Amino acid sequence: MATLPAPLEAAADLLIEQGRDIGRDLAERLVLTRDDELPQLIGLAHQVRVRWMGPAVEVESIISAKTGGCPEDCTFCSQSARYTTDVTRRPMLPTAQLVELARHTRALGSTEFCIVVAVRGPNHRLLEQVCEAARAIRAEVDIEVDASLGLLSDGQAEQLAAAGIHRYNHNLEAGPRFFPRICSTHTYADRLATCHRVIAAGLELCSGGIFGMGETWSDRLDLAFALRDLGTREIPCNFLDPRDGTPLGGETPLRPLDALRCTAMMRLINPRAVVRYAGGRELVLRDLQAYGMLAGANGLIVGNYLTTLGRSAELDLAMLADLGMPVAAGPLTGTRGLIATAPAVPLSSPHP
Numbered sequence: 001m002a003t004l005p006a007p008l009e010a011a012a013d014l015l016i017e018q019g020r021d022i023g024r025d026l027a028e029r030l031v032l033t034r035d036d037e038l039p040q041l042i043g044l045a046h047q048v049r050v051r052w053m054g055p056a057v058e059v060e061s062i063i064s065a066k067t068g069g070c071p072e073d074c075t076f077c078s079q080s081a082r083y084t085t086d087v088t089r090r091p092m093l094p095t096a097q098l099v100e101l102a103r104h105t106r107a108l109g110s111t112e113f114c115i116v117v118a119v120r121g122p123n124h125r126l127l128e129q130v131c132e133a134a135r136a137i138r139a140e141v142d143i144e145v146d147a148s149l150g151l152l153s154d155g156q157a158e159q160l161a162a163a164g165i166h167r168y169n170h171n172l173e174a175g176p177r178f179f180p181r182i183c184s185t186h187t188y189a190d191r192l193a194t195c196h197r198v199i200a201a202g203l204e205l206c207s208g209g210i211f212g213m214g215e216t217w218s219d220r221l222d223l224a225f226a227l228r229d230l231g232t233r234e235i236p237c238n239f240l241d242p243r244d245g246t247p248l249g250g251e252t253p254l255r256p257l258d259a260l261r262c263t264a265m266m267r268l269i270n271p272r273a274v275v276r277y278a279g280g281r282e283l284v285l286r287d288l289q290a291y292g293m294l295a296g297a298n299g300l301i302v303g304n305y306l307t308t309l310g311r312s313a314e315l316d317l318a319m320l321a322d323l324g325m326p327v328a329a330g331p332l333t334g335t336r337g338l339i340a341t342a343p344a345v346p347l348s349s350p351h352p
């Protein structure tokens with residue numbers, strides 16, 4: 001059997017043999033893995049996710065409950081009111097509609113339903129609406145309810161927790177050095193503060209980022225380590241889908257192999273998290289989408305994204321079945337180390 005390149009050997013020893021995290025120096029060497037060595041990096045990331053998290057894949061759906069008109073200036077976002085894009089503004093969906101969407105989502109196999117609104121942060125009325133919707137969904141549908149409402153002020157995370165919200169999404173989006181290049185209306189520190197409020201309120205933190213905005217590998221590692229330092233429970237990996245009218249509309253999409261490298265690195269640095277394959281994968285990975293699930297991802301957003309159409313949920317579920325990856329029956333619980341009785345690499349595990 002071919003030997004692994006030295007950095008991969010070192011990472012395998014730490015992550016799989018010793019159940020320990022890798023450090024920044026080793027991560028800097030791992031990102032230099034050549035394209036012809038990428039299958040080995042991907043294979044290692046897959047082994048790590050199975051050894052730490054098991055074979056199952058957590059399936060989630062997100063719904064844009066209030067679309068467009070956001071006052072912030074995030075350069076990648078077609079929902080900013082500052083840019084002329086094809087997004088149609090839509091006010092908050094009524095509770096009854098959110099309950100129906102959650103029901104539909106559950107029928108597809110999702111165990112998480114995330115209510116997303118395009119705002120800087122929720123005012124009192126909006127927070128109440130989301131809490132009411134969360135209570136109604138929890139009462140009628142067997143699904144966990146998540147929310148993504150932007151920056152939270154003191155006490156708001158506690159209100160969401162009391163309404164039965166399980167997980168809160170607030171992406172750091174990028175590392176601290178790169179963040180000022182993609183947003184000027186709030187700071188990285190603002191985002192970090194909301195992440196800390198979420199954790200302090202006992203909610204699970206979902207936080208990730210977007211790759212392909214012009215950041216360097218060093219910026220990507222900054223993000224991955226910042227997420228690990230936060231103890232992030234779920235990490236959405238988005239790939240920039242350059243949207244007409246936004247400042248990043250002319251950006252060249254990531255190379256598919258680099259998107260796979262980003263996914264694998266996120267897993268190797270965050271062995272305990274659900275690494276969720278999110279927006280932009282259809283555009284960036286094209287025929288290589290299944291490889292992302294073999295590169296350390298163990299979460300999948302099915303159905304449509306906030307402002308772009310995803311491929312059909314049925315195709316994604318068929319992809320998981322073809323990969324022999326069972327759909328998790330509920331939220332995946334990360335371990336604090338290796339799973340004691342590690343399942344075999346799950347390419348032969350039973351279909352759901």
Ligand code: SF4
Nearest residue numbers: 070072074077080118
């Ligand atoms: S805060 Fe969110 S919705 Fe508003 S512009 Fe930034 S990414 Fe878009």
